[in-house]
Amino acid sequence: MRLKPLTLALLPSLLALSLCACQPSPPAAQDNAGATTDAAATAEADAAFQALAGRWLEKSMEFSPIAATQIGDHRYDDRIDDLSQGGRKRSLEFQRKVLGELDAIDVTALSRENQVDAAILRNQLRYDIWSNETLQSWAWDPQVYSQLAGSALYGLMAREFAPLPQRLKSATARMQQIPSLFTQMRQNLDPARVPKIHAETVSRQNAGILSLVDGLIVPHAGALKGEDRKQLDAAIASLRKAVAEHQTWLDETLVPNAKGDFRIGETLYDEKLAFALNSPLSRQDIRSRVEADIERTREEMYGIARGVLAGRDDAPAQMPDAPTQEQQQQVIEAALELAYADRPARDEVVDVATRSTEEATAFVRENNLVSVPDTPVKIILMPEFQRGVAVAYCDSPGPLDKGLDTFYAVSPIPDDWSEAQVDSFLREYNTRSIHELSIHEAMPGHFLQLAHSNKYPSTLRAVLGSGPFIEGWAMYGEKVMADAGYMDNDPLMQLINRKWNLRAMANALLDQAIHVEGMSREEAMELMTVTTFQQEREAAGKWVRAQLTSAQLPTYYVGYSEHLDLRNEVEQREGEDFDLKAYHDKLLSFGSPPVRFARQLMLDEPIR
Template identity: 75%
Template sequence: MRLRPLSLALATLIATSACQQKAPTAPVEAPAAAQVSTAQADAKFADLSKRWLDGSMELQPVAATQTGNHAFDDRIDDLSAAGRQKLVDFSTKMLAELDALDLTRLSRDNQVDALILRNQIRYDIWTLQTLQSWAWDPQVYNSLAGGALYTLMARDFAPMPQRLKAATARMEKIPALFQQMRENIDPARVPAIHAETVKKQHAGIMSIVDSMIVPEAKALSGADRTKLDAAVTTLRTAAAEHQKWLDETLVPNAKGDFRIGQQLYDEKLAFALNSPMTRQDIRQRAEAAITETRKEMYDISRKVLAGKPGAPASMPDAPSDEEQQKTIEAALELAYADRPARDKVVELAKASTAEATKFAREKDLVTVPDTPVQIILMPEFQRGVSVAYCDSPGPLDKGLDTFYAVSPIPDDWTPAQVDSFLREYNTRSIHELSIHEAMPGHYLQIAHANKHPSVLRAVLGSGSFIEGWAMYAEKVMADAGYMDNDPLMQLIQRKWALRAFANAILDQAIHVDGMSEADAMKLMTVTTFQQEREAAGKWTRARLTSAQLPTYFVGYAEHLDLRREMEKRDGAKFNLKAFHDKVLSFGSPPGRFARQLMLDEPIK
């Protein structure tokens, strides 16, 4: 999972997660025109996009910090009615200017950026006016409060005194954000799962203060230190009062439906994916992929189990559903037996990242960056949604660390829950996780993307391109024989692919079709072989978010479709590394634009 900018308009929580986005009815083809005309059009668009970036960052300063724009590090987002209206007015004005441009006069790269920007502005307006997550999703506020401080302290983008002064200013403003939350949120509209999650996460805000700010406070002196200490004291009181409101008012009165329904879901999905694939397309392709992958897993399992004690008595060429299930489960048990101790997961993540990096270089699969990735414990205010994520520096921050954050096993889990978790995140699965989050997954892809000259494209990176690449990278490594073609590693890679296929079905089935918890758990634990703890966590995540879980499968399918098309076109001349480097050179655009750029097709 790739950590995205923490802003109301761009996301709720850490997911890149709608009026239906419609593609132009005709291709945006540049007509024959004088070069100066294109240059003038590009200059006009460059001015517009810069003004949008500057204006949106000023109105969403927490996202600005994460992006690497540090002009507003002493501010936080204003989610009052007046603050929200400012963002709507700004977005409406910028959309009108963009719609007035003749996109056919732009260069191909700018045609892509203009269409990405149009989709984002419409998404911003829709999120504020139609989805209205500010009125029913407390995660929006919790994410902003925690992100406001964490983004300042996690990386050394400026001297510590400068960052502490900015943190002081933000700590002074967070109590007002808590107040805005209490004024904006209607507990009756809040789903119980959202209220319970934020109740648990809220303590993470002060944990950032106590673990990242207070220990560094000695870097300030005099009036600056006095101001910081006062801000900490005031925030501690405000946080305690807010926790009381969460416990006594929000949680008991949270009666909202976590299912957003077909209309909102389809609209949001179109914005979030910016893809020709519809909800129906996604389900049909995901179901077919599950069937095909289970067949592959059965074939691998038969070979793994041949001649071994405890193998199923019957493993025929054409198995029944029950025979297929039992055979795959028996082979997976061999992988589950090799798992880390509960306190060694992060250590294994570090070792597996190093091994995956070495393998990708030796096999010459893609150009590998030289800068390292840091494996860290996930900050407390981010826990409860995913097991791990990649947090890369913003496109405007150069030379800073990338974090591969891994959530620790909760202290209050029973031995049975810990065992379930470690069966799912066994040794080979941690290798798979490191491939996805670090090398050659998110870390590598974002490192390439941040070299693209378009800041706009970097800021508005496509979630499906990013998540799809990380999943595609898992397949590339498996196909190249990672871990010496270990059949159990091949089995685990396909098991992880099944998880993504299930994600795509689960998301729409829950929010549109009313899928029950029992049916969701069956899809995950039986059809796609997930352990109970993983499935329970995904059930929670699917209720907390929408239109983010499909990004893995949609992006994966788009990357794989493009590769197959290029292999067919180039034949014997096809070079895998050259293909990967070329795709990654486009930044992180939606897959449809990557395809059009790669194949030199009209931009539309």
């Protein structure tokens, strides 16, 4: 999972260099008057689009200062987002205005790269307007506010993009404003629409903002002197009081009165899915592909498991060529038990993640799979306010923050878990699974892909990076490593690789089955723990995540499918001339557009 910006913003002063990287050079003198006319029309259309995109990015920064910090525009580090009725209205009016101006541009006259960026911007504008007016998560999802509150401080203090005193003064200003965000949350939320799972999750996370204060701000408070230090101390004291008051409201008002349905239903789901994926694949297409791939992957796992168990005294009695469903299940589970036995201690998960990232990086370089960035990735404990949704994520610096650290954040095992819960977790995140996790999050997954993406000169495209491209690449990277022979002498690693593929397939199926088809917890747990071999703790956490989110879980599988389709098409076209590293480097050179557009750029087809 990649940690994405909460909202959209960016520094416009760099647009002249970065907004449209591949704008055509001024045309040389030509005898062909028609070609000269076409070039002039393209230059004019490109200039109009760049100006419009610049205005959108400029104003988006103003509306979303917390995301601006994440992206690397630090002019508004002392402000937070305004989610009041007036703030939302101003944002909506602006988005409608920009969309109208974009629709007036003849996109067919744009350069190919700008045609892609225009399509991406149009989808985002329509998505933002739909989210504000139709989905209305601001009225029923308290996570909108809690994530903003935590990110407001974490984005300032996690990286050294400016001198510490400057960042502390910005943190002071934001701490002074966070209580107003709590007020907006209490004014905007309708408890009758808030799902109980959302209310309970935010209630548990609320104190996490103080862990950020105590962990990232208080230890460095001595960097401020005089009046600045007094203001910092006062802001911390006020925030502590505000968090305590907010906790009381969460526990005594929101949680007891939360009556909403976490299932968003067929209409909202299909509309959101279309915006979030920006893919030609429909919900029905995804289901058909998933079901076929689950069956095929289980067959592969059975074949690997038979090889692992052959000749062992503890092997199942029957391992026929054509097994029943029960025999297939039994044999695969027996082989997986051998992988589960090799697992770290509860306090060694981060150490194993560090070592496995180093090993994966060396393998990618040695096998010349893709160009590897020189910048390092740091493995850290996940901040408390972000725990409870995913086990790990990659947090790359924003496209405007150059030379800063990338974090591969791993959630620690909760202190209050029983030994049985810890055992379940470590069976799922055994030593080989952590290797697979490191491939996905770091090398050659999110860290590598986003490092390439941030080199692409279109900052607009970087800000509006496609979730399916990004998540799909990380999953595709797992297959690239397996195909190249990473730990090839270890069939249990091959088995774990397929199991992780099954997890992504289950994600895509779960998301639509829960939100559209009314899948129960029992049915979801069976899909995860039986059909796709996940442990109880992993499955229970995913059930919570599927209730808290929608249209994000399918991004892994959909992007992966589209990446595979594109790779296969290019391989068939190029035949013996196909070069894997050259293919990967060219694909990643496009930034992080939806795969449909990467395909059109790669194959030199019309942008549509």
